[in-house]
Amino acid sequence: MNPEIEIKAKRTNGRQWIYVKKVTGRLFRYRQYVGYFLLGILFAGPLLKINGEPLLMFNIIERKFSVFGSVFYPQDLHIFVLGMLIAMVCIVLFTVVYGRVWCGWACPQTIFMELVFRRIEYWIEGDAAQQRKLDQAPVTRGKVLKKLIKHGLFFLLSFLIANLFLSYIIGADALFKIVTDPIKEHVGGFVAITLFTLVFYAVFAYMREIVCTTICPYGRLQGVLLDDRSTTVVYNYKRGEPRGKIQKNKVITNLMGDCIDCNLCVQVCPTGIDIRKGIQMECVNCTACIDVCDGVMAKLNRPKRLIGFYSTKSIENPLSPKSNTRTIAYSSVLALLMIIFGWLIFNRSIIDGTLLRTKGTSYIFRDDGTVANLYSLDITNKGTFTLPFTIENADDSFDIQVIANKETLKKGESLQLSFFLIIPRNEVKTYKTSVDINILSAGKIVKKMSTTFIAPPNGGKTQE
Numbered sequence: 001m002n003p004e005i006e007i008k009a010k011r012t013n014g015r016q017w018i019y020v021k022k023v024t025g026r027l028f029r030y031r032q033y034v035g036y037f038l039l040g041i042l043f044a045g046p047l048l049k050i051n052g053e054p055l056l057m058f059n060i061i062e063r064k065f066s067v068f069g070s071v072f073y074p075q076d077l078h079i080f081v082l083g084m085l086i087a088m089v090c091i092v093l094f095t096v097v098y099g100r101v102w103c104g105w106a107c108p109q110t111i112f113m114e115l116v117f118r119r120i121e122y123w124i125e126g127d128a129a130q131q132r133k134l135d136q137a138p139v140t141r142g143k144v145l146k147k148l149i150k151h152g153l154f155f156l157l158s159f160l161i162a163n164l165f166l167s168y169i170i171g172a173d174a175l176f177k178i179v180t181d182p183i184k185e186h187v188g189g190f191v192a193i194t195l196f197t198l199v200f201y202a203v204f205a206y207m208r209e210i211v212c213t214t215i216c217p218y219g220r221l222q223g224v225l226l227d228d229r230s231t232t233v234v235y236n237y238k239r240g241e242p243r244g245k246i247q248k249n250k251v252i253t254n255l256m257g258d259c260i261d262c263n264l265c266v267q268v269c270p271t272g273i274d275i276r277k278g279i280q281m282e283c284v285n286c287t288a289c290i291d292v293c294d295g296v297m298a299k300l301n302r303p304k305r306l307i308g309f310y311s312t313k314s315i316e317n318p319l320s321p322k323s324n325t326r327t328i329a330y331s332s333v334l335a336l337l338m339i340i341f342g343w344l345i346f347n348r349s350i351i352d353g354t355l356l357r358t359k360g361t362s363y364i365f366r367d368d369g370t371v372a373n374l375y376s377l378d379i380t381n382k383g384t385f386t387l388p389f390t391i392e393n394a395d396d397s398f399d400i401q402v403i404a405n406k407e408t409l410k411k412g413e414s415l416q417l418s419f420f421l422i423i424p425r426n427e428v429k430t431y432k433t434s435v436d437i438n439i440l441s442a443g444k445i446v447k448k449m450s451t452t453f454i455a456p457p458n459g460g461k462t463q464e
Contacts, residue, residue, distance in 0.1 A: 025291025099232025
């Protein structure tokens with residue numbers, strides 16, 4: 001039997017509730033280590049601060065993003081977009097090489113479902129068989145109590161996750177105000193928390209695997225990303241077929257494969273698929289089937305990894321090369337993007353500014369024999385500390401006269417300044433002269449800008 005690679009969606013007239021059998025094993029322990037570590041980062045992200053800024057914050061409302069304490073503003077959109085492209089290419093590359101490993105090991109949906117909500121369900125209602133028996137049992141006080149406790153905890157956890165999610169958008173400090181202040185002062189925030197709570201409760205209490213198999217588009221990308229050299233969770237049909245159940249007093253012959261058709265791999269699958277039917281869209285590479293199958297093989301004194309991380313090519317031909325053209329191409333693109341991203345971050349200015357000639361003004365002749373232009377300068381401190389600054393002209397022939405000068409800029413502060421560029425009339429050579437303006441801090445140039453100075457050449461006397 002040689003199951004072909006099939007990417008298919010489960011089609012049923014109605015949803016069949018999946019009771020997932022509890023799984024243990026080495027890979028599950030590794031998933032726990034990774035999952036709880038990522039949960040720690042997820043909860044610490046908006047709370048921990050570096051240089052007074054959250055470790056992670058994506059404040060869409062105020063258009064302010066904080067990543068590891070570095071603040072990014074709309075002026076840094078190109079850097080943020082490039083960072084998102086790098087993340088997407090990373091996920092695509094990992095999918096091409098390792099299949100849907102993101103879903104099984106790092107996706108928040110899987111981590112919360114399998115390591116938090118599912119654990120609570122096991123604790124209250126028992127393993128899969130006990131859950132099924134409880135659901136089929138008539139309504140009793142004990143059954144109602146268990147359901148109330150479970151769904152009460154689910155709702156509280158959903159409320160906590162909703163607050164966590166909102167803290168990534170508006171920041172932990174703003175969220176604290178919403179929670180502690182009267183509701184009437186933050187109606188919008190209260191509505192957002194309520195909606196997010198209901199959404200997360202619906203996802204983890206009812207929708208569950210539907211999010212992975214139907215709503216999330218990532219699973220459907222496997223049809224174009226995976227090929228016969230992609231390493232993913234696969235059943236080794238050459239070793240496992242033909243299947244045969246072990247029966248008492250029956251002699252096992254060499255004609256039988258290692259698979260004893262116990263169906264435990266199906267019972268532990270969170271999306272309810274049979275991994276023996278080939279690569280399927282619903283598989284999230286959670287490795288639960290690997291752990292349970294390894295346990296069965298150990299009891300039968302047979303080699304482990306009947307189900308394991310393989311490519312279909314390696315099962316057919318163990319000596320086939322593991323890399324392919326797409327892997328090399330995606331790796332090259334990823335390396336190039338990371339080089340560009342690193343260069344942009346390294347050369348990122350801590351001050352952003354826009355310099356324009358003030359609207360509605362022209363050149364101004366002054367009584368001291370000079371001519372002046374009025375400019376408007378908008379500057380923003382993108383750093384994490386108060387920045388002393390001065391404005392300087394790169395051309396010594398021009399003087400700068402700042403109106404209402406300010407010498408410092410607080411972190412995140414935006415400021416609008418007006419200043420005159422002044423030059424003796426007889427030194428004006430052309431009607432339009434390019435001028436370079438530098439913003440300095442601690443004697444170092446932190447921002448260079450260019451503008452145009454307009455005045456009649458050769459000491460013109462009349463104002464246009």
